[in-house]
Amino acid sequence: MATRVRPVSYDKSCGFRKLCFNHLQMLLCCWFGYNVSLRVVQSSKRCAVIGGSGFLGRHLVEKLLDRGYSVSVFDIRQSYELPGVTFHQGDLCDKQTLLPALGDVSLVFHCASPAPGSDNRALFESVNIQGTRTVIQACIEAGVQKLVLTSSASVVFEGTDIKNGREDLPYAKKPIDYYTETKIEQEKLVLEACDKKKGFLTVAIRPHGIFGPRDPQLVPILVDTARRGKMKFIIGDGTNLVDFTFVENVVHGHILAAERLRPDSPLCGKPYHITNDEPVRFWDFMSDVLVGLGYAAPRYRLPYTLVYGLALLLWLLALILRPLVSFKPTFTPMRVALAGTHHYYSCERAKQDMGYKPVVSLKEGIARTVESYPHLRRGA
Numbered sequence: 001m002a003t004r005v006r007p008v009s010y011d012k013s014c015g016f017r018k019l020c021f022n023h024l025q026m027l028l029c030c031w032f033g034y035n036v037s038l039r040v041v042q043s044s045k046r047c048a049v050i051g052g053s054g055f056l057g058r059h060l061v062e063k064l065l066d067r068g069y070s071v072s073v074f075d076i077r078q079s080y081e082l083p084g085v086t087f088h089q090g091d092l093c094d095k096q097t098l099l100p101a102l103g104d105v106s107l108v109f110h111c112a113s114p115a116p117g118s119d120n121r122a123l124f125e126s127v128n129i130q131g132t133r134t135v136i137q138a139c140i141e142a143g144v145q146k147l148v149l150t151s152s153a154s155v156v157f158e159g160t161d162i163k164n165g166r167e168d169l170p171y172a173k174k175p176i177d178y179y180t181e182t183k184i185e186q187e188k189l190v191l192e193a194c195d196k197k198k199g200f201l202t203v204a205i206r207p208h209g210i211f212g213p214r215d216p217q218l219v220p221i222l223v224d225t226a227r228r229g230k231m232k233f234i235i236g237d238g239t240n241l242v243d244f245t246f247v248e249n250v251v252h253g254h255i256l257a258a259e260r261l262r263p264d265s266p267l268c269g270k271p272y273h274i275t276n277d278e279p280v281r282f283w284d285f286m287s288d289v290l291v292g293l294g295y296a297a298p299r300y301r302l303p304y305t306l307v308y309g310l311a312l313l314l315w316l317l318a319l320i321l322r323p324l325v326s327f328k329p330t331f332t333p334m335r336v337a338l339a340g341t342h343h344y345y346s347c348e349r350a351k352q353d354m355g356y357k358p359v360v361s362l363k364e365g366i367a368r369t370v371e372s373y374p375h376l377r378r379g380a
């Protein structure tokens with residue numbers, strides 16, 4: 001028995017030790033293996049988002065984290081903290097500040113821009129044009145392989161109807177504002193920088209009318225106008241179709257473009273419209289958001305040419321009186337044109353080349369947006 005027991009107990013302890021050893025081995029293997037694979041994932045899935053503190057940028061960062069990327073954010077301000085995100089604060093016009101944010105990064109998203117509402121021409125020029133030159137130089141110096149720019153569908157809009165516009169429409173000769181003028185130059189710079197031989201690939205995403213939770217513009221401007229009692233009128237006959245694009249669809253388009261951008265893919269050096277693929281009547285969209293937040297929908301019709309003429313007059317008056325009084329009219333010619341014309345775009349090219357398909361419908365997008373603004377509800 002003893003002889004049987006001893007070996008058994010010996011075997012037992014030996015088995016136990018073996019078991020421990022095996023476990024330890026397994027744990028070590030798992031740990032090192034995990035670390036190695038993590039490092040592989042990290043180096044290939046490490047990216048930077050310039051403008052990552054902004055509305056679109058932050059949504060993009062959140063989705064990238066979900067998809068296993070680690071993200072370096074570069075922005076002039078830091079608006080949040082998240083695990084997996086390293087923040088670098090600075091002005092993108094300063095290459096030396098920008099470079100550390102691009103270390104060990106193979107993919108860069110550039111979605112920084114001064115807000116379109118600003119009328120500071122010098123700022124648009126320095127950030128969108130000079131700054132984008134700096135971004136390109138910094139990417140090349142840092143060995144970045146892919147640059148995805150957030151451009152805008154407005155680069156082809158001149159204030160007159162665009163129906164199902166494709167990417168081959170010429171750039172606007174008379175852009176609607178300084179912002180758009182500099183977005184055109186910015187897009188050209190990025191697309192021209194695409195160089196397969198040097199291994200630096202670029203693509204531009206042209207979204208239109210981005211909306212969604214945390215948007216600081218569209219819903220806040222709309223509600224502010226309603227609260228001031230100025231959302232009573234429909235400009236034109238109310239049938240003009242426009243693209244409003246839910247932010248998660250825009251993010252989806254950016255990530256698809258980045259992942260499909262390869263030397264042999266058709267994406268290199270090209271612009272892509274990313275929309276909800278559901279053009280909607282401008283005034284129906286506005287009404288849905290307003291009614292969802294408890295405000296009345298606009299009801300009375302005003303002829304487009306009359307309102308446009310008045311807006312032009314007001315704009316001229318503001319310009320002449322600028323040295324004496326400063327006022328910002330709600331009805332600028334640009335806003336009237338956006339509210340009273342057709343401007344919707346085809347996203348067929350994105351569907352074909354990158355398999356794009358919106359992931360959130362307009363109805364769902366509006367519902368989620370309305371829900372996210374409890375503080376903008378009527379009476380709040």
Ligand SMILES: NC(=O)C1=CN([C@@H]2O[C@H](COP(=O)(O)OP(=O)(O)OC[C@H]3O[C@@H](n4cnc5c(N)ncnc54)[C@H](OP(=O)(O)O)[C@@H]3O)[C@@H](O)[C@H]2O)C=CC1
Pocket residue numbers: 050051052053054055056057074075076077090091092093110111112113114115127131150151152153183206207208209210211216
């Ligand atoms: N929103 C829309 O409907 C559309 C947007 N786009 C484009 O999408 C991009 C993102 O837009 P959106 O998220 O709405 O804009 P946001 O203003 O919310 O985000 C842009 C971010 O860039 C930052 N930024 C501005 N200047 C600099 C600078 N010099 N250096 C570093 N960071 C800077 C901004 O900081 P700060 O806020 O302090 O200025 C902000 O955090 C832009 O390129 C815009 O042109 C295109 C079509 C439609």
Ligand SMILES: CC(C)=CCC[C@@H](C)[C@H]1CC[C@H]2C3=C(CC[C@]12C)[C@@]1(C)CCC(=O)C[C@@H]1CC3
Pocket residue numbers: 208209210217218219221222225230231233235242243244330331335336338339
């Ligand atoms: C589709 C697209 C390019 C949208 C861009 C967003 C903004 C330009 C719009 C968001 C809220 C809109 C708005 C007006 C114009 C266009 C917006 C600023 C009006 C000022 C148009 C005239 C009105 O009757 C009031 C509107 C308030 C909301």
